[in-house]
Amino acid sequence: MPIPVKLTRHKDFHIAIQLTKSQQYMEALDRFKRLLSQSQHLLPDILILLYKQMMRYPDNLHLKLLVAELYITNDFEKQAFEELEEVFELNPNFT
Numbered sequence: 001m002p003i004p005v006k007l008t009r010h011k012d013f014h015i016a017i018q019l020t021k022s023q024q025y026m027e028a029l030d031r032f033k034r035l036l037s038q039s040q041h042l043l044p045d046i047l048i049l050l051y052k053q054m055m056r057y058p059d060n061l062h063l064k065l066l067v068a069e070l071y072i073t074n075d076f077e078k079q080a081f082e083e084l085e086e087v088f089e090l091n092p093n094f095t
Contacts, residue, residue: 010035013046020053025062029069036074043074061087061094 016031032046047067054063064087071080087094 010039010042013042016046017049020050020063020066023062025066029066032066032070033073036070040074043070046070059090061091 012031012035016028016035019025019028019031036043036046047070050063050067050070054060054067057063064083068080068083068087071077071083
């Protein structure tokens with residue numbers, strides 16, 4: 001599935017994806033938040049891409065936390081809680 005054109009035009013999006021791939025999750029989160037502050041309607045597209053990465057790396061708790069933080073930032077507390085619950089189930093000692 002190709003990335004939507006609206007999303008590919010954003011410099012912060014490309015940087016955030018590269019940061020995520022480089023496991024620089026907090027920096028990626030900052031970029032995603034900046035992007036969403038300008039265009040909140042892009043959240044579903046960003047989440048789809050992050051969930052695809054999570055499918056490739058299902059044990060990556062940092063990706064799950066990144067998604068949870070994006071949900072919290074955009075007032076989707078129920079979805080954030082579900083992600084956080086899964087993190088806890090996978091590793092109760094994860095910090």
